[in-house]
Amino acid sequence: MSNYAIILAAGKGTRMKSDLPKVLHKVSGISMLEHVFRSVSALNPAQTVTIVGHQSEMVEEVLAGQTNFALQKEQLGTGHAVRMAEEVLGNLEGQTLVIAGDTPLITGESLKSLVDFHINHKNVATILTAEADNPFGYGRVVRNADGEVLKIVEQKDASDFEQQIKEINTGTYVFDNRRLFEALKEITTDNAQGEYYLTDVIGIFRQAGEKVGAYMLRNFEESLGVNDRYALSIAENVMRNRINKGHMLNGVTFQNPATTSIDIDVEIAGDVELEGQVTLRGKTKLETGVYVSAGSYLQDSHIGANSRITHSMIEESTIGQNVTVGPYAHIRPDSSLADEVHVGNFVEVKGSCLGAGTKAGHLTYIGNSEVGQNVNFGAGTITVNYDGQSKYGTTIGDGVFIGSNSTLVAPLTIGDHALLAAGSTITSDVPEDGLALGRSRQVNKDGYAVRFPHHPARKEN
Structure with missing residues (x-):
């Protein structure tokens, strides 16, 4: 039978204290919602429905073209939210995963195990617990003496005895799809929150004598739901450790992994070495043998094999092989070395292409330029690319x-093998093999310096 999925992403997330919808806050480079969607995709669902509500247009933009959307105009609880998917899923045969969009640490492997457990045990509902x-x-x-699931009770509705239970509901479930939507018609708002709890369908299934199971996560960290900035920081730390560990196991050397921050879509080849305090963002890719020193920041850039980046910033650019950048260099977007x-x-x-073997050793600005091979930029060279308009x-x-x-x-063209004299201001094109001198004429005034108070001869008087 087919798999389906419902992702709950309608809430405002007031505890985040943010104008941004909660599920769009980022963990390791992508939104929490995208993390959840990627994990759900491991199930190859035939249909996925994302429930949107608060600032729905922003949420839909993130997953546009990848999922169905259903609007929950009023946030009346999780049960009410799942009902919004009925138009798409209500009459289908199969099993449906229901998961919150603020659980970025759950893995696709865990969701596969949950669905397999559900199918193998022939449950009408299976709860992912931890x-x-x-x-x-x-x-x-809450289980009976035989370990069977009786119900899920929320914190505000739990008795003193029930509050001592350590097995918790992660908010992720698998249901028989048809039975889910039938049971949702029976739930009420008779609870402390006055909401339609999705968890109430568990009791409905039990009263009908249907089998409800629970699958416990091996790693509690995966169950983390993010409701505030503190929880967001915990999720970021867990994800960072997970990402760094994966790269280390693939042959990347980290001198100080605790201070190295790498986004989830970064690609790193073996035999790359990263010092501490390195940040790699977006879709950055490092080829084999690259060395990145402390304090470097790379975003959406491709670094060729055996290049060395020292205390520098590179954004949206391509770096070739055996290139050295830095210290304290800035490669701005749309550049190529x-x-x-x-x-x-x-x-x-900035926005420039530098040909093979070209060198700009220090204190130079190269903007909007096409530079050939084996060019030498002397210290203090400036390409004047902007006239204010x-x-x-x-x-x-x-x-x-x-x-x-x-x-x-600029605009300016310098021909092959031309020579520009130091201290020149070049405003006209220079031909191939030409020598250009653009200096002001030097004039010496013999003995003139004696007139100034700083001169030793004046001080003696």
């Missing part, structure tokens, strides 16, 4: 030597 050292705030799973390029300390590259490009050919403290005023 054993908590401190179960306060969670719904408790070919093989063997060297970009040194306090160099900024528009951006202009600079094209520099192969083998060009640019003397220190040169200013290249």
Whole structure:
């Protein structure tokens, strides 16, 4: 029979104290909702319905084209939320997973095990449970002497005895799809919250003599639901440790994994070495042999094999093989450094392509430029690409030597193997093999310095 899934993502999440819907807060680079959706996808559901409500347009944008959506106009409880999926799923045969969109740590492997348990035990409903050292705030799973599930009781409705139970409801379930929607018609708001509890269908199934089971998670951490910023930080820490461990087992060296933050979609090849305080964001990819030193920040960038990044920031750019960047360099979006390029300390590259073997050792700005191979930028070189209204490009050919403290005023083309004298301001194109001098003429005034108070001859008088 087919698998189906319902993801609950309608709540506002008032304890987050945020204008952003709770399920859209990020853990390791993607929203909690996306984490849940990816885990649910491990089941290959024939249909998935995401229940939206608060700021529904923002939530739908995240999963557009990947799921059905159903709107819960009023938040009247989890049972009411699941009812909203009836139009899509109500008449289908199979089993349906119901999961909250604020549980980013649950894995696809655990959900597969839950569904397999449900099918193998021929349950009408199966609850995903966990054993908590401190179960306060969670719904408790109440069993009989034979270990069969009798009901789930929420914290506010639990007796003193029931509050001592350590087996808690994670808020994730698998149901026989048809029976789920039949039972939802029978639940009421007769409880402390005045809401339609999804958990009340468990009691309905028991009264009908139907089999209800529970599958306990091996790892309690997976059960974490995020309701506030503190819980969000715990989820981030758990996910970071999980991600880092995976990379280490795949051959990546971490000098200090506790201080290294890597998003879930980052790809790292074997024999990469990361110092502490490294941050890798988005869809960054590191090829084999890359070394990234402490304090570096890389976002949505591809770093070629055996390149070395030292105390630098790289954003949305491509770095070739055997490239050295830094220390304290900034590679801004839409830049490309070919093989063997060297970009040194306090160099900024923005929206530019640097050809193989090109070097900019220090104190240089390269913006909106196409730079050839084996170009040498002297210290203090600036490409002047902005006149206050528009951006202009600079094209520099192969083998060009640019003397220190040169200013290249775009739009400008420098031909192959040209030489720009140090201290020049270049405003016109330079031909191939040409020498360009753009300095002001130097004038010496013999003996003139004696007129100034700082001169030793003046001080003696």
